[in-house]
Amino acid sequence: MISQHLQDKLALLPDQPGCYIMKDEKGKILYVGKAKVLKNRVRSYFHGVHDNKTTRLVSHIRDFEFIVTGSEKEALLLEINLIKKHTPPFNIMFMDDKSYPYIVISKDPCFTVRVSRQVKNKKDTYYGPYPSAQSAYEIVRLINQIFPIRKCKNMPKQPCLYYHMHQCLGYCFKEIDNKVNEENRKAIRRFLDGDAKEIIDDLTKQMQQASDELRFERAKEIYDLIQAIEHVIEKQTIDFKDRASRDVFGWYEDKGYISFQGFFIRKGKLLERTLSIEPIYEDTMEAFVSYIVQYYQKNIVPSEILVPEGTPVEVLEEALDTRVHIPKRGEKKKLVDLVIKNAKEAHDQKFQLVFRKDKELEMANQHLSRIFHAKIETVEMFDNSHISGAYNVSGLVVFENGKPDKSQYRHYKLDGYVSDLDSMKEVIYRRYFRLLKEGKPMPDLLLVDGGALQINAAKEIKEMLDLDLRIAGLVKDDKHSTRALIDENLNEIPLNKEDPLFFLLTRMQDEVHRFAISYHRKLRSKGMTQSMLDTVSGIGEKRKKQLLKHFKSMKQIRLASVEQLSEVLPQDVALSLYQRLHEDDKQSIIPLKESKNG
Structure with a gap:
């Protein structure tokens, strides 16, 4: 039976193009669709006979909204944007919003050839898409090995290793004739179009010459290069004479x-x-x-x-x-x-394979719902990470129907460390106080990584905020492996290691741990970088920003010479920073007189 609420809304539907948004009882968006005639399309969901897949969607619908557009094209584009924004579970998403890699030849005279997943500058030349990122990177590696073109993303002030290996013409310190650049550009384009005969012929001559001069190692290097080129070319099938895209x-x-x-x-x-x-x-x-x-x-x-x-x-x-x-x-x-x-x-x-995976996930979700005598769709889980109380952080992961919803993941910087339980209380309070404040729905289940102590800590916040929130914990055995679920009343529910639910819960544990510790490492690395620069006399906030803006990363600062650092800093400060950055290098060198090998 269709509810009176839905019947009233169906009567308001216009006979115009637009998008419709289906929602469940919690107001969560289930599905976004577009229609040439909204009235006909939306009503079709609630009348007539449907197949199993549509019946399953309709069984969850408790409300809907619609947006009228000026044309079917506008409806289609709006539908795509709404799908991207809300990621509804009943819509098909393209590759989790990922894009294919392209090979890009930049527009500038001293051009570079690189792999990119984003089409940013239309003046650049793009080749692809390449179904395999590995293939794209392999082709770019070959191009950079064959042609003496610019390799550096940011132009250095002095020649690098590529110049000395004759794989770059030295764009960083001398002017190169533009005719040479254009000849290389045209040759690379021919190569990417599948024409490698000229390149292979030239390399074959080089290989023969190296062999005649008894430079067999060089001949073998060129032979391997020819083989790699032929391997790449073999993958490309020329099938159309018009060579259209x-x-x-x-x-x-x-x-x-x-x-x-x-x-x-x-x-x-x-x-x-x-x-x-x-x-x-x-x-x-x-x-x-x-x-x-x-x-x-x-x-x-x-x-x-x-x-x-x-x-x-x-x-x-x-x-x-x-x-x-x-x-x-x-x-x-x-x-x-x-x-x-x-x-x-x-x-x-x-x-x-896909069916079995989906079936196991469905069985795990059903088992979880049976345990708590309620429909469990949204599960949230926290994990804390710190080193002796320093860089105290927490990560939140959200699983919808057994699948991670990364759009809802959250990081938290926590206050001064007291104990793991206090950290848990803080992050739970902050998370659910905000949901209350913003009027957003609570999850169906909060999972804490621990037993009675952790559950009681979570319950304390639940009672403080008067939350309608179901809480459970994951208990580990002596080998630190999950062995049971524990509910709010501290009743243990054993988990069979062959049960799909066991694999789902351990996956959640692994994911929240990975997410929290990666954030902790990021902050710790950033803190170490800042503290190292702070220890050098003459470097304040302004000069730190100038250094990072100029060199882009701490790794590049460390690789810079005193002369390069002097481009940003006074000579004496540059020397002090260089010595500070390379203290560990000096300590790792064993003086000759102390060497055991004499």
């Missing part, structure tokens, strides 16, 4: 899961990648369109996109401002069919 997308759905596949073609090079296999709770075509648009939020849009029959090309063309085509025959049609075939094969290969 186009992407091809397809999908395959079965048993409530959908597998996406994408072929990325740049200047005739075909790169293959299985994008994802996910459980699906929404309309298949809506998920497919949303997935494509999400992908291009962080990646370059090609001149043409090929999609299967039934895809709403007009919506995609308007949203992406490029040609979207459904091929009917010929090579392009074969390519779309091949993408779909790959999507099916990837689905068949990975389905059992």
